[in-house]
Amino acid sequence: MDEIKAILIDDEQSARNVLSNLLERASTNINVLDSCNNLESGVQKIKEQQPDVVFLDVQMPNYAGYEIARFFDVISFEIIFVTAYDHYAIKAFELNAIDYLVKPIDRNKLDIALKKLEHKLHQQASLVDYHSLLKTIKDKNYKKIVIPELGNRHILNLTDIVAIEADGAYSKIHVVNKATIIASKNLKFFENTLSEEPSFFRSHRAWIVNLTYIEFLNKTTLNLTLDNGTITAKISRSRISSFENSI
Template sequence: MPSLRILIVDDEKKVRNTLRNLIKLHYHKADVIGEAEDVNSAADAIREHEPDLILLDIKMPGGTGFDLLKQYNPIPFKVIFITAFNDFAVQAFRFSAIDYLLKPVIPDELVNALQRVEQEIDKENLMLRYNVLMENLKRDNKKIVLNSADSMQIVLINDIIRCEADRNYTRIYIHNKNNILISKNLKEFDEMLSPSGFLRVHHSHLVNPDYIEKLDKKDGGTLIMKDSTGVPVSTRKYSDILAWFNKI
């Protein structure tokens, strides 16, 4: 599955097509999620797609690549400048671009630049996890990092309503947020969350007891959660759920 989401910004359609084809042929871990031909359309595409990386031309109609970057503080994505002009290189580095490539782009140089971007993102993700770990060691209100195909999110464990198995994945339902599909199985989340009181009520369901509203005893037992969803209780787990209710 591609992990690096790329937006190509260049006023020449031929250049955009070349970059897209080079990435498709030589770097399967990346996905071109959009294209733009000038500063205004690039800003719109950034809002729509939230890219990890922009391959950014410098000279474009209506403004430069630097004009685009000046709209962001901090810059929420990585940048590789694509340019035919050597004299722009120094200024590009002043904007903390991880790299720049000269036109025409050489495939090996593009691959090396993309690899450097991924390594830098991996380091940042590791630091994010480390910071969450340190906070969890100090606080009662613990957090978890949920790494999906589209994003990494820090979520309070107390905000997780329930987890539901979806084949080899797990869908996480969060209070007042959209659900998230994570590429870990439910057993892994059971091991992580059961110390925080989560209950495995079914082979496909793990629930946060703080969000249980009632137990419907019909048809073998169904938990009604505070978000109005129903979660089936397996025959094997039914007595455990009754015991939990009796403790309250």
């Protein structure tokens, strides 16, 4: 595809220089339009130059990077966040399926992020609601998750997910009202992402269930009935004790 236009926003000159040099050596054709040392000036440059992607530092003076949602009614560009080891920020990015890089930036991980960026731009994937991300990080209360599905993204309330079923390299997200979404992430991804959500339980190598929807456990057939009988999940015999302690 044609060159990808980028803007870098980071309050540290050295960090901007390092990232700029890495992007110059990357196999992806990136044209860095501008480099800014704070969010306010970065927002102005974004509005003037209309980049395809913004590489955005998370922690900066005055405004944190994720507060970019305050300045736009619609985010019409992709964002790759650059962050130090911030537990809450990283957790929120994972839940919202947003690309991020951890400082110091690893060249291989940058290349992976750029390949994903190329794919997103090529597919014209719908963009995440960054206002939701902002609230997620500030509240430290993860109530929504973005499910990637074949170039699109579904924003779901965690409380609407009844169960998640393994489907090879993909996962089936069973939600209320009998709907099913095929997510382009495997079950291990969702297990890690939801590890701190007490309502979600890994009942079987192929299933994660939402405990709030459990209706019945059959210890003979090793089946779990959920959501008024609309879904039947499996439970491993070795997980029954942990399951009963979690209810």
